[in-house]
Amino acid sequence: GAGVSQSPSNKVTEKGKDVELRCDPISGHTALYWYRQSLGQGLEFLIYFQGNSAPDKSGLPSDRFSAERTGGSVSTLTIQRTQQEDSAVYLCASSLRGRELSWNEQFFGPGTRLTVL
Amino acid sequence: GDSVTQMEGPVTLSEEACLTINCTYTATGYPSLFWYVQYPGEGLQLLLKATKADDKGSNKGFEATYRKETTSFHLEKGSVQVSDSAVYFCALSTGNQFYFGTGTSLTVIP
Numbered sequence: 001g002a003g004v005s006q007s008p009s010n011k012v013t014e015k016g017k018d019v020e021l022r023c024d025p026i027s028g029h030t031a032l033y034w035y036r037q038s039l040g041q042g043l044e045f046l047i048y049f050q051g052n053s054a055p056d057k058s059g060l061p062s063d064r065f066s067a068e069r070t071g072g073s074v075s076t077l078t079i080q081r082t083q084q085e086d087s088a089v090y091l092c093a094s095s096l097r098g099r100e101l102s103w104n105e106q107f108f109g110p111g112t113r114l115t116v117l
Numbered sequence: 118g119d120s121v122t123q124m125e126g127p128v129t130l131s132e133e134a135c136l137t138i139n140c141t142y143t144a145t146g147y148p149s150l151f152w153y154v155q156y157p158g159e160g161l162q163l164l165l166k167a168t169k170a171d172d173k174g175s176n177k178g179f180e181a182t183y184r185k186e187t188t189s190f191h192l193e194k195g196s197v198q199v200s201d202s203a204v205y206f207c208a209l210s211t212g213n214q215f216y217f218g219t220g221t222s223l224t225v226i227p
Contacts, residue, residue, distance in 0.1 A: 003160075033215070041219060042217045045214070104210070106161075108153075110158075
């Protein structure tokens with residue numbers, strides 16, 4: 001079946017504008033993660049969704065960042081009033097079960113490269 | 118807190134050379150350990166994993182052994198190929214959170 005897909009693949013925006021990034025996880029995967037990958041940095045955890053539980057938002061860097069997951073499937077990451085430091089690759093991953101199963105593998109999408117001018 | 122530390126890159130090797138990328142971790146409890154690989158222009162994909170001490174993960178000629186006594190999970194390959202050029206990420210799962218290393222870029226030259 002299809003893997004994790006993300007859109008758009010590239011997004012260039014002006015400082016102060018809002019952007020929406022979309023993630024389509026693998027069908028049937030209950031867990032969904034968003035990460036940010038900056039140049040020379042590792043993956044920075046942003047937010048985690050598992051089933052119908054309240055999301056873990058502990059990684060969101062500011063209140064300009066928010067995410068939702070509709071119907072337990074597609075997720076949208078929204079960044080309001082973008083800043084230049086938001087420029088990065090935003091990665092989405094999904095897994096069949098939740099992260100409480102430590103052996104659970106994450107499947108990653110190709111990412112969205114965001115450039116804020 | 119829990120964390121992963123991996124060898125800084127970039128690493129450049131000639132084809133058929135031996136590869137070791139060091140990874141050490143700090144964790145309470147009994148984490149699972151992973152190596153993910155990111156080929157140019159692609160997303161991360163799982164390379165191998167180990168879920169308990171002394172387990173050895175292996176795939177595509179790569180190996181890594183979960184060493185509890187040294188809190189390490191070093192990635193090794195005996196003979197690298199040009200197609201192994203990628204960024205390699207060590208990762209740790211505690212059952213509560215995932216932690217990724219900063220990535221090590223590997224370039225293999227013919």
